[in-house]
Amino acid sequence: MSTPNASIASDATQRRRPTENKAIPLRHPGRWIAAVILAGLVVWFIISAAQNEAYHWDTYFQYLLDTRIAKAAMHTIALTILAMIIGVVLGAIVAVLRMSPNPVLQGVAWLFLWIFRGTPVYVQLVFWGLLSSLYQSINVGFAEINLEQVLQNAFMLAVLGLGLNEAAYMAEIVRAGIQAVPEGQSEASKALGMTWGQNMRRTVMPQAMRIIIPPAGNEFISLLKTTSLVIAVPYAAELYGRATDISNSLFQPVPLLLVAATWYLVITSILMVAQFYVERYFSRGSSRQLTQRQLAALADAEGVPPRNITVGPNEKKD
Numbered sequence: 001m002s003t004p005n006a007s008i009a010s011d012a013t014q015r016r017r018p019t020e021n022k023a024i025p026l027r028h029p030g031r032w033i034a035a036v037i038l039a040g041l042v043v044w045f046i047i048s049a050a051q052n053e054a055y056h057w058d059t060y061f062q063y064l065l066d067t068r069i070a071k072a073a074m075h076t077i078a079l080t081i082l083a084m085i086i087g088v089v090l091g092a093i094v095a096v097l098r099m100s101p102n103p104v105l106q107g108v109a110w111l112f113l114w115i116f117r118g119t120p121v122y123v124q125l126v127f128w129g130l131l132s133s134l135y136q137s138i139n140v141g142f143a144e145i146n147l148e149q150v151l152q153n154a155f156m157l158a159v160l161g162l163g164l165n166e167a168a169y170m171a172e173i174v175r176a177g178i179q180a181v182p183e184g185q186s187e188a189s190k191a192l193g194m195t196w197g198q199n200m201r202r203t204v205m206p207q208a209m210r211i212i213i214p215p216a217g218n219e220f221i222s223l224l225k226t227t228s229l230v231i232a233v234p235y236a237a238e239l240y241g242r243a244t245d246i247s248n249s250l251f252q253p254v255p256l257l258l259v260a261a262t263w264y265l266v267i268t269s270i271l272m273v274a275q276f277y278v279e280r281y282f283s284r285g286s287s288r289q290l291t292q293r294q295l296a297a298l299a300d301a302e303g304v305p306p307r308n309i310t311v312g313p314n315e316k317k318d
Contacts, residue, residue: 059255063246064262072242073263079158079238080224086163087223088216091170098175109171116168121161122229128161129154129233155237158230166223170216177212178204209282217275221268228260239263 049055063069097109116124132151151157181204189199228240236245240260247256 054254055258056252056255059250059252060258063256063259066246066259068242068246069239069259069263072237072239073267075155075237076224076227076239077267079155079162079227079230080220082159083162083166083227084220084223086159087166087170087219090163090167092174094167094171095174095178098171099178113168113171116165121165121226122232124165125158125161125229125232128157131157154233154235158227158233158235158238161233162223162226162230166219169219173212173215173219174208177208177210180211181207206282213275213279213282217271217278221271221275224267224271225264 050057094109094112097105098113100106100109132148135151136148138145138147185203185207186199189203194202227238230238231241231244234241236242243256243260244253247253250256
């Protein structure tokens with residue numbers, strides 16, 4: 001004898017069977033068609049490039065791990081790091097001057113930003129390269145400083161030119177990060193008796209770094225590629241300059257350009273991975289998801305027995 005519930009269940013099953021046998025329609029067919037076309041174009045380009053003798057793949061693999069190219073890559077990394085250090089330190093100083101209530105300091109900071117952000121970096125590097133023809137010495141009144149040896153150091157001039165240009169952009173990044181922190185945070189720190197330095201170190205900068213790090217990381221990667229312009233100083237010992245010298249001797253520019261591009265891709269990929277972990281480090285605490293320890297403390301404050309809180313495997317019970 002069948003019950004009413006059983007008959008209702010069998011009717012529902014029979015009504016579902018025709019729909020279960022229907023084919024599921026393909027969602028967004030336009031996207032799939034576009035993906036297939038793009039994949040086909042990529043495969044076609046790779047195959048055609050591999051079969052094209054004009055690329056000189058034998059020369060490419062011959063110089064890919066050449067010691068001269070590897071040494072030039074180290075020079076490129078050194079240029080990038082030193083110029084970024086100058087850019088960060090000087091940019092932070094300019095950002096503080098820009099936010100200063102003193103109109104003179106604000107004007108000096110604004111003039112610096114106007115010049116170095118308003119002119120191309122290539123033009124600036126050419127100027128630094130010609131600096132030795134403009135100044136051979138400086139008379140300070142009681143002594144005369146000879147600048148001939150200093151201004152003939154192309155590596156130093158390249159670092160200085162890139163660093164000053166980078167400082168103009170880092171100043172705006174630092175200023176935007178500091179101003180993004182609410183005023184109430186600083187007021188609360190002052191109410192707790194913190195000094196200005198303690199407020200900046202413990203309250204403002206940890207929150208500002210979440211905003212500063214992503215664009216600063218992008219600037220660092222962009223600066224690595226901008227080092228290819230230091231040939232205007234002229235300084236040709238970096239990656240692009242060395243690859244150009246070798247290609248001029250071989251009369252084969254394409255394979256050496258591919259070698260330089262490969263090294264740039266490898267270095268930037270490593271920097272992108274490092275940027276990801278730095279961003280994740282400074283973004284700690286920005287998520288609204290509470291940890292088990294925080295949940296336990298919250299439950300203890302609300303009077304909930306501790307046995308109702310599950311402690312994670314990597315956390316200890318208080």
